[in-house]
Amino acid sequence: MAIGVCELLWLKNLMKDLGFSQRTAMNLYCDNKSAIEIAHNPVQHDRTKHVEVDRHFIKEKLEAGIIQFPFVKSEFQLADVLTKAVSNKVFTSCLHKLSMNDIHAPP
Amino acid sequence: MIGSSVPTFLWGDALSTVVYVINRTPSSTLFFQRPFDVLANHCMLPPLVKLMPRIFGCVTYVHLSHRHRTKLESRALKCVFVGYGSTQKGYKCYHPDTRRFYTSMDVIFDESKFYYSPTDLTPTCLEDVHHLANHEEVLCFDIKLATLPTSKPSDEDTSTMETPTVIDSCSLDTSTAIDPCSQDSNDHCEKSHQPLDSTLPPSAPVNSSPESLPIPTLQVQPNNSSEICLPSDIAHHALPPRSTRGIPPVKYEPDPKAKVKYPISNYISSHKLSASYASYVCKLSSISIPSTLQEALADSHWTTAMTEEMKALKKNATWDLVTLPTGRKTVGCRWVFAVKHNVDGTIERYKARLVAKGYTQSYGVDYQETFAPVAKLNTVRVLLSLAANKDWPLLQFDVKNAFLHGDLKEDVYMDPPPGISEYEGSTQVCKLRKALYGLKQSPRAWFGRFTQVMKKFGYTQSNSDHTLFIKHKMGKLTALIIYVDDMVVTGDDAEEIHCLQHHLASEFEMKNLGDLKYFLKIEVARSKHGIFISQRKYTLDLLSETGMLGCKPVDNPMEQNHKLFQCSSAGCTDKGRYQRLVGKLIYLSHTRPDIAYAVSVVSQFMHNPRQPHMDAVERILRYLKSSPGKGLLFSKHGHLGVDGYTDADWAGSANDRRSTSSYFTYVGGNLVTWRSKKQSVVSRSSAEAEY
Numbered sequence: 070m071a072i073g074v075c076e077l078l079w080l081k082n083l084m085k086d087l088g089f090s091q092r093t094a095m096n097l098y099c100d101n102k103s104a105i106e107i108a109h110n111p112v113q114h115d116r117t118k119h120v121e122v123d124r125h126f127i128k129e130k131l132e133a134g135i136i137q138f139p140f141v142k143s144e145f146q147l148a149d150v151l152t153k154a155v156s157n158k159v160f161t162s163c164l165h166k167l168s169m170n171d172i173h174a175p176p
Numbered sequence: 177m178i179g180s181s182v183p184t185f186l187w188g189d190a191l192s193t194v195v196y197v198i199n200r201t202p203s204s205t206l207f208f209q210r211p212f213d214v215l216a217n218h219c220m221l222p223p224l225v226k227l228m229p230r231i232f233g234c235v236t237y238v239h240l241s242h243r244h245r246t247k248l249e250s251r252a253l254k255c256v257f258v259g260y261g262s263t264q265k266g267y268k269c270y271h272p273d274t275r276r277f278y279t280s281m282d283v284i285f286d287e288s289k290f291y292y293s294p295t296d297l298t299p300t301c302l303e304d305v306h307h308l309a310n311h312e313e314v315l316c317f318d319i320k321l322a323t324l325p326t327s328k329p330s331d332e333d334t335s336t337m338e339t340p341t342v343i344d345s346c347s348l349d350t351s352t353a354i355d356p357c358s359q360d361s362n363d364h365c366e367k368s369h370q371p372l373d374s375t376l377p378p379s380a381p382v383n384s385s386p387e388s389l390p391i392p393t394l395q396v397q398p399n400n401s402s403e404i405c406l407p408s409d410i411a412h413h414a415l416p417p418r419s420t421r422g423i424p425p426v427k428y429e430p431d432p433k434a435k436v437k438y439p440i441s442n443y444i445s446s447h448k449l450s451a452s453y454a455s456y457v458c459k460l461s462s463i464s465i466p467s468t469l470q471e472a473l474a475d476s477h478w479t480t481a482m483t484e485e486m487k488a489l490k491k492n493a494t495w496d497l498v499t500l501p502t503g504r505k506t507v508g509c510r511w512v513f514a515v516k517h518n519v520d521g522t523i524e525r526y527k528a529r530l531v532a533k534g535y536t537q538s539y540g541v542d543y544q545e546t547f548a549p550v551a552k553l554n555t556v557r558v559l560l561s562l563a564a565n566k567d568w569p570l571l572q573f574d575v576k577n578a579f580l581h582g583d584l585k586e587d588v589y590m591d592p593p594p595g596i597s598e599y600e601g602s603t604q605v606c607k608l609r610k611a612l613y614g615l616k617q618s619p620r621a622w623f624g625r626f627t628q629v630m631k632k633f634g635y636t637q638s639n640s641d642h643t644l645f646i647k648h649k650m651g652k653l654t655a656l657i658i659y660v661d662d663m664v665v666t667g668d669d670a671e672e673i674h675c676l677q678h679h680l681a682s683e684f685e686m687k688n689l690g691d692l693k694y695f696l697k698i699e700v701a702r703s704k705h706g707i708f709i710s711q712r713k714y715t716l717d718l719l720s721e722t723g724m725l726g727c728k729p730v731d732n733p734m735e736q737n738h739k740l741f742q743c744s745s746a747g748c749t750d751k752g753r754y755q756r757l758v759g760k761l762i763y764l765s766h767t768r769p770d771i772a773y774a775v776s777v778v779s780q781f782m783h784n785p786r787q788p789h790m791d792a793v794e795r796i797l798r799y800l801k802s803s804p805g806k807g808l809l810f811s812k813h814g815h816l817g818v819d820g821y822t823d824a825d826w827a828g829s830a831n832d833r834r835s836t837s838s839y840f841t842y843v844g845g846n847l848v849t850w851r852s853k854k855q856s857v858v859s860r861s862s863a864e865a866e867y
Contacts, residue, residue: 070822070824070837070866070867071867072839072851072853073820073821073822073837073839073841076839076841076851077818077820077841079640080558080818080841080843080848080849081818082639082640083558083638083640083641083644084558084816084818084843086638086639086644086646087558087562087646087653087655088646088648088653089562089816091817091818093817095817095818095819095820096819096820097819097820097822097839098819098820098822099821099822099823099866100823101824101862101863101866103862103863104863104866104867107863107867117864119857119859119860119864120859120864120867123867124867127867141821146821146823147821147840148821148822148823148838148839148840149823150769150770150772150773151769151772151773151776151823151836151838151839151850152773152823152824152825152828152836152837152838152852153773153825153828154732154733154734154735154736154737154738154773154774155732156736157731160770164770167769167770167808167840167847168808168809168810168846168847169768169769169770169806169807169809169847170806170807170809171710171803171805171807172448172449172701172708172710172805172807173444173445173446173448173710173804173805174443174444174448174803174805175442175443175444175445175447
């Protein structure tokens with residue numbers, strides 16, 4: 070999540086340089102509810118001490134209204150193809166959503 | 177059919193049997209060839225199944241396999257013969273008691289008997305027959321009319337089929353009219369396609385068939401097949417003619433193209449591309465570039481290119497010839513060859529360039545600081561997404577001899593260039609005065625100069641990516657991104673772009689390459705649907721280099737539930753080859769997020785690759801084979817919002833139980849960046865892994 074936030078911040082800066090500032094919060098879709106809840110929780114728990122720095126970083130950006138974490142169901146989670154080897158069906162549907170296609174494909 | 181008193185619901189089987197026999201019977205309209213042979217001249221047919229023709233409706237005994245019976249039951253079933261198997265080689269038989277069809281070769285025929293004798297016809301059967309008989313006159317011509325325009329069930333030429341079909345159906349019907357229940361007319365299906373019959377007018381069989389044809393009596397039935405002039409090769413087709421018997425089939429001929437089971441042309445084509453882009457793509461693929469000096473010296477194109485480069489270098493006073501001072505080492509050099517294309521795809525020129533082997537330089541002696549103006553491809557994709565959403569033009573500029581603009585501050589000694597006759601045998605070395613391609617410090621010198629020039633024009637350097645230069649002027653934007661000496665310019669200010677080009681041309685030797693088409697081995701295509709980027713040529717080169725062009729493709733780049741881990745027991749593999757391959761795949765994942773995960777997995781074993789890892793790499797290559805031209809499409813979505821998806825698996829690595837985190841980000845509805853990265857720490861829960 071932290072690296073995703075970093076990337077979004079980089080994109081935000083880049084877009085600002087190009088003259089397209091992001092006025093609304095950027096969505097970072099996540100399929101893990103507990104992770105989302107931890108990000109929203111104002112209390113630092115002992116259990117989350119191992120990810121304390123990342124958690125504070127994410128929380129800071131969340132409270133500043135730069136990002137938000139909408140929940141997305143696992144079957145609509147596109148980033149699945151980047152974390153595990155998925156079945157053919159999931160794979161092709163994801164590629165479609167990534168707008169990957171093949172203009173060189175034979176008829 | 178009526179003659180054999182078969183119930184009417186088997187009418188369909190009777191018809192297909194008729195068609196089956198017609199197609200295998202010589203016809204006078206086809207000069208006594210069989211319709212099947214005629215058709216075989218026009219297209220590929222499945223091999224003909226040789227079955228002895230039998231009488232429709234006769235008694236058969238179908239052998240039952242031991243799975244379908246106990247040992248005390250009878251070994252065969254008494255059935256009625258209703259035709260020939262359409263999908264299997266065998267005779268199709270019907271067992272009325274169980275209402276089952278059997279298609280089998282293990283069948284014994286008793287052609288002297290019909291299964292349904294006329295006496296045991298049920299009242300319903302008889303009714304059906306009478307019903308048929310009443311309508312015979314109408315039917316006869318109806319069928320004739322109906323069969324003329326439409327072709328028969330099998331897809332033969334209609335011209336070859338019409339005549340026999342019509343006559344056959346007529347004769348069949350008319351004969352039913354004469355003698356609905358007679359045994360004599362039992363075999364009209366087979367008789368009616370005699371060559372004689374087909375010449376007769378449709379009305380002839382009504383009168384002639386009972387007399388002119390030998391009425392098959394019960395005794396002569398077995399010889400019936402020879403009487404109706406069936407070609408002998410149906411019956412005895414065990415061996416081909418003696419003249420061709422010893423010649424092996426065509427498939428063993430040493431034609432490598434015919435041998436490939438999965439030719440690459442099945443997976444790539446240019447039918448969706450515009451004509452000019454297709455020709456450009458084709459040109460890209462057609463020229464090969466020599467990799468060694470010996471190859472290049474054999475071709476006159478390359479030798480002239482080399483002499484041209486030498487002239488330019490001498491004119492520029494790039495070096496002085498000196499004797500090497502003691503205690504100094506020389507830097508090697510070599511030739512690099514390339515083909516330059518025009519915008520329309522024609523070859524502009526063959527280019528040879530002398531490069532120094534910068535990797536032999538040592539830090540602190542030959543060079544101090546280095547930097548290369550390498551654009552992030554993420555930034556390039558963001559610009560592409562902007563251009564697609566805002567319909568901006570994309571232009572490509574090129575600086576000629578970019579590095580030669582910088583002066584060298586350090587003393588660098590270089591070997592004389594190989595392959596040039598005037599330097600051969602000389603003991604002197606070249607002391608460089610100008611920067612040369614390949615030296616460590618030359619990109620930095622060049623980029624420093626370029627940045628100065630751009631700032632003079634009023635451009636600001638972006639903090640997010642130092643190779644991006646932006647100028648805002650009256651609400652309009654011009655952006656330039658530079659990758660060493662290749663530049664991509666976009667923006668909505670056409671005037672400013674023109675101005676910029678003019679300025680740059682006055683400072684450097686510039687070339688305008690027109691619309692962006694080929695940038696860093698990425699092919700860019702543009703249509704009204706959007707911008708499409710792919711690394712088709714790179715993929716094809718990779719496949720041909722590894723000899724995987726003919727491999728069998730797979731649908732996904734990695735096996736599900738793979739268990740790849742660092743094992744030392746499995747067989748060794750070529751480490752250098754593995755590292756080169758994975759390096760190429762990493763570059764390929766710039767336009768292909770689909771292989772990003774697979775590549776990140778295989779690159780974890782770079783230091784000690786084993787056979788299972790090599791197999792995984794080969795699987796990725798096989799996946800690439802299935803769609804070499806796959807790429808990203810940037811289309812217009814009408815907004816420029818930034819979105820992201822993030823996910824992590826938990827303890828996915830079999831070696832150290834670390835997790836993998838990943839994200840996709842979208843700008844303006846188009847995918848621009850993605851990453852799949854193994855985490856540096858072990859996480860204790862899946863929620864922790866998400867962080």
